[in-house]
Amino acid sequence: MKLRHERRSSYQKYAAGVISLSVALLIMGGCASSGPRPDAEITRASTLIDQSERAGSRNYAAFDLVNAKKKLKEAKKMEKEGNFRKARYLAKEAGVDAELATAKTQTAKAKEAEEQLKKSNQVLEKEINSGQ
Structure with a gap:
């Protein structure tokens, strides 16, 4: 049970990191595209x-x-x-x-x-x- 919780927690951290990175790239891309x-x-x-x-x-x-x-x-x-x-x-x-x-x-x-x-x-x- 503890292992399952750790996996879920790691997955959630990974997903949150990917989402944060995606949002940051979108924001940077929006600024860069405007020039x-x-x-x-x-x-x-x-x-x-x-x-x-x-x-x-x-x-x-x-x-x-x-x-x-x-x-x-x-x-x-x-x-x-x-x-x-x-x-x-x-x-x-x-x-x-x-x-x-x-x-x-x-x-x-x-x-x-x-x-x-x-x-x-x-x-x-x-x-x-x-x-x-």
């Missing part, structure tokens, strides 16, 4: 959004700029909730959306400049041709 804080990604996205606004994206690529701002806001929310992986992902997406808005803005401004040059050339050609 470091997404401070750099959020700062970069915020900077890219500011640059895009200064470039005039509100007038040329408002949809992409708004998307970038929404994703950045959601990234900050995820960071506060401790979901660093999702926050990092959203911050990177926000940065890409801001870069897209800037690129679209620059393209639109370049097209406007091209149109102005074409008009100026047409005026000059008319003046040259009328003088002959």
